[in-house]
Amino acid sequence: MAQIEIYTTPLCGFCHAAKRLLTQKDAAFAEIDVSRAPDKRQEMMARANGRHTVPQIFVDGQHVGGCDDLYALERAGKLDPILAA
Template sequence: MNKVVMYTTGYCPYCSRAEMLLTQRGVAEIEKIRIDVDTEQRALMMERTGRRTVPQIYIGDTHVGGFDDLSALDRDGKLLPLLNG
C-alpha cells in the first residue's frame, strides 16, 4: 500500500473526515504533518501544493488535494487503485 501523508491542524473537521474515509479503505497509518504547530511545514505545504487549506493529502507521490478531492476519487472508484499502487 502506498504511503499516505496528510497536512493537518489540531482541529479540522475535513481532516477527520478524510482520515475516516482512508481508514475505511484499509489505510492503517497516516503520516500527519501539523502545520499549526510547525510554521515551516505550513510554508512547505503551500509551496508543494499551491494551496492554503487543510487537509492536503498525498498518496505515494500523488497530490490528491483536500477532502472533497479524496471523496471524488473514492466515488469514481479511483481511490483504492491509487492506495494499492
C-alpha cells in the same frame, strides 16, 4: 501499499473526515500537523501548488488534493487503485 501523507490541523472537520475515510480503507498515513509549525505549512503550500487549506493529501509524493478531492476519487471508484499502488 502506498505511502500517504496528510497535512492537518487538530480542529479541522475536513481533516477528520479525510482521515476517517483513509482509516476505513485500512490505509496507513503519516499526519503532519501544521497548526504550530509554520515551516511545515510552507512546505505543504509549496508541495500543493500554493493551496493553503487543510487537509492536503499526498500519495506516493503525488498531490491528491483535499478532503473533497479524496471523496470524489472514492465516488468515482478511483481511490482504491491509488491506495493499492
